[in-house]
Amino acid sequence: MGGIAVGGGGHGGKKSVDSEIPLIPFIDLLLCCVMFLLVTAVWNKLARIDANQQQPGREAQLDQPPEEHIRLYLQVKNAGYVLAGTDGTNIEIQKAGDTYDIEGLREKLRDRRQQEPNRRDLIVAPEDGVLYSDVVAAMDEVVGAGFQDMSLSDGANL
Amino acid sequence: MPIHTPGRRLLHEIPLKFVHDKVSGGGRRSVDASIALIPFIDFLVTLVVFLLSSFSASGELLAQRQGLIMPEASNAVDLEIAPIISIDSQVVMLDNRRMADTGDLMASHNLERIEPLVQDLDTLHRNWSILHPRDQFTGTVIMQADRGVDFLVIKKVMFSAAQAGYTNISFAVNRGGGGGGGGGE
Numbered sequence: 290m291g292g293i294a295v296g297g298g299g300h301g302g303k304k305s306v307d308s309e310i311p312l313i314p315f316i317d318l319l320l321c322c323v324m325f326l327l328v329t330a331v332w333n334k335l336a337r338i339d340a341n342q343q344q345p346g347r348e349a350q351l352d353q354p355p356e357e358h359i360r361l362y363l364q365v366k367n368a369g370y371v372l373a374g375t376d377g378t379n380i381e382i383q384k385a386g387d388t389y390d391i392e393g394l395r396e397k398l399r400d401r402r403q404q405e406p407n408r409r410d411l412i413v414a415p416e417d418g419v420l421y422s423d424v425v426a427a428m429d430e431v432v433g434a435g436f437q438d439m440s441l442s443d444g445a446n447l
Numbered sequence: 448m449p450i451h452t453p454g455r456r457l458l459h460e461i462p463l464k465f466v467h468d469k470v471s472g473g474g475r476r477s478v479d480a481s482i483a484l485i486p487f488i489d490f491l492v493t494l495v496v497f498l499l500s501s502f503s504a505s506g507e508l509l510a511q512r513q514g515l516i517m518p519e520a521s522n523a524v525d526l527e528i529a530p531i532i533s534i535d536s537q538v539v540m541l542d543n544r545r546m547a548d549t550g551d552l553m554a555s556h557n558l559e560r561i562e563p564l565v566q567d568l569d570t571l572h573r574n575w576s577i578l579h580p581r582d583q584f585t586g587t588v589i590m591q592a593d594r595g596v597d598f599l600v601i602k603k604v605m606f607s608a609a610q611a612g613y614t615n616i617s618f619a620v621n622r623g624g625g626g627g628g629g630g631g632e
Contacts, residue, residue: 312484319491326498336523337589337617340607365598415598417556422518422594425620429520437531441616443602444556 338428340441342414360366361401361408361436363394364444365427370394372401389423391430398434411436414444477600518594519623526589529617530571532564532604534592541567552600557572561607586612591619 361378364371369389371384382393402408411431415424431439458470512595515535533540539547546564568588575584588608592601605616 313486316484316488316491319488319495322495323491323498326495326502329500329503330501331503332501334622335526336520336620336622337519337526338520338523338620339587339617340618342605342614342616382533383535415601417597417599419590419598420594421596421598421601423619424518424598425518429522429620433522441605 292407301322313370327407338425338439340428340439342441344410360412361410362412362414362442363398363427363431365389365413365419366444367416367418370427372397375388389426394427395431395434398436402435409436410438410440412440412442414442416444448450457603487631512591515593516595517591517619518623521622521623523622526617526619527587529585529587529589530568530613531589531591531619532608534590534596534600534604535591536595538563539600549596549600552603556599558606558611559603561603564604564607565610568608568613572612585615586613587615587617588613589617589619 337420359374359376361374362372364373369384370393372378372382372394380397382390382397384390385393413424413428413431415427428439428441455470455472458466461467485560512533512535514535514537531542532546534549535545538545539549539552541564541614544567546567547561552561572586590601590604608614608616
């Protein structure tokens with residue numbers, strides 16, 4: 290049986306204080322661990338971005354009084370982004386060539402966050418024809434800028 | 448008696464042919480190979496450490512479908528269990544059951560319900576209170592869509608989910624690096 294014996298034997302009639310390490314059972318244990326972990330391994334790093342819906346649903350509350358809260362919108366259009374608000378804010382971020390200007394959006398969101406550090410809500414409103422990957426990229430930047438209470442609405446209704 | 452160069456003497460008295468061949472300087476090379484156990488153990492320990500680092504107690508909640516490539520996002524949080532609506536260029540499915548064709552949804556720009564989807568989600572909604580009597584209904588559904596899907600289709604699916612009481616949408620993404628500052632939860 291494979292093992293490791295450390296040091297020499299005992300001197301004279303003394304009992305040896307060394308003990309062999311059984312390697313074969315240890316290898317069996319490691320192989321069992323490897324097989325279990327291979328079966329349960331998750332190779333895809335998936336995650337989620339949460340959003341509420343801003344459209345009529347089954348539980349729409351009709352008796353709610355109109356809110357005076359200033360709403361902030363991020364429209365994702367085919368021509369670029371528009372950061373707008375009910376306070377009259379209207380900032381257009383045109384596309385850089387054929388791609389959306391993510392850096393520009395990040396900068397504008399950061400500026401807006403500095404103006405209102407306590408605001409957590411923002412409504413993302415994509416237009417029809419915008420690709421899903423572009424919508425997710427915009428939502429990712431919104432969450433990254435600190436607007437955790439993100440909602441998703443239809444850009445055509447704005 | 449003439450003087451000769453001394454030859455090999457050891458073990459010549461043993462009456463075994465293979466010993467005699469070995470000590471005479473001849474004999475065949477041994478076909479046995481010793482296994483290096485210590486490097487093998489090092490390899491197994493390294494493998495176990497690597498697999499432990501990627502271990503997830505929640506398991507695989509979403510399977511990667513062929514032909515469906517999800518977008519990447521860096522400010523995302525872990526997935527939770529919820530009904531899964533998957534959308535690719537061909538079909539819209541709820542928990543691997545076909546609900547609608549993506550092409551049919553793209554044909555009209557009107558915001559309309561997807562009836563099979565509304566009915567199935569409504570059933571899941573009603574079953575929730577039976578299966579989870581002590582838990583509050585969160586109204587969350589996971590949307591797993593291909594990166595090239597038009598938002599028009601997403602919008603119709605979201606509208607249908609809202610009709611059934613599922614107003615919170617979790618967009619499944621691939622966790623990517625880079626991105627902006629701040630960060631998710």
